[in-house]
Amino acid sequence: MELNPKSLFLDHHSTISAPPPPPAAPPPAPHAHHQPHFFYWGKEAQFLFSGWPDNHTGMYALAIILVFFVAIVVEFLSNLDLVKPGSHRTAAVFFQAGFHAVRAGLRYMVILAVMSYNGGVFIAAALGHAVGYVIFGSGLSRKEARPNRCI
Template sequence: MESMPMSPPAMDGNTSMNNSIGDSPMMTPMTTTNMQMSFYWGKDAVVLFSGWPKESLGLYILAFFFIFLLAFAVEFLSHTPPNKLSKSPIASASIQAVVYAFRTSLVYLVMLAVMSFNVGIFIAAVAGHTLGFFVVKVRALTVAKGTDSNEV
């Protein structure tokens, strides 16, 4: 049995198989920012957009509150019962589908922000989810208690 050659067959004079990966124009390294791959604390974070919050304490605090509000909105939209605004099932389902798409978009934005691995942003997301859940549950329990007291 004959063994197969280990090197590729020779090509015509215009092509060479000996190019390294770095020589290929499609494989050129992109400019990258220093992406953190473990949790860290500090204002030097990249949250959702390249260059934001730009090592600025004020913009970092703004990013913190923005993520908090996004997470709060996710919980609020997740646990709020749908309103019956229309008698038509198609119109009602369409409204619910738009709200669902908006909520899903917010969920993905919060997830991407948490993937910055910044502890402050992580805390903002968890606090927003927690407070949003709390507000919705207090509202639901208040409504349920109000309907229970009307029955007695």
């Protein structure tokens, strides 16, 4: 009996075949974490917190109102002078730094909400900034008009 190297691994009835293909990846399930890269309309949104507003009309309306008022607060804080110009005391500088951090944090929250690509959220943020500017930045609420400031 003659030894054939192939016969050590295969018997007479076996054939060499390619391994089975890997299973196909399932299609991605539609869920709120995957947002389109253009504005869409409706309550099917998720922003700022996971699972919120989660397709509930009341929660969506609350979210829109919250974004609107946070944008107004951002404009209020942007036009608020708490420390006199020229004050270089250490406590005043640290207070200004903390105040600036709060103001920047609120701005970023509005930006993150707008990045949900929901048209209603975008409109609420833009209108909130506009209303806040009219009330606090345009001089209507003060006797003396203040020069226009960049955000």
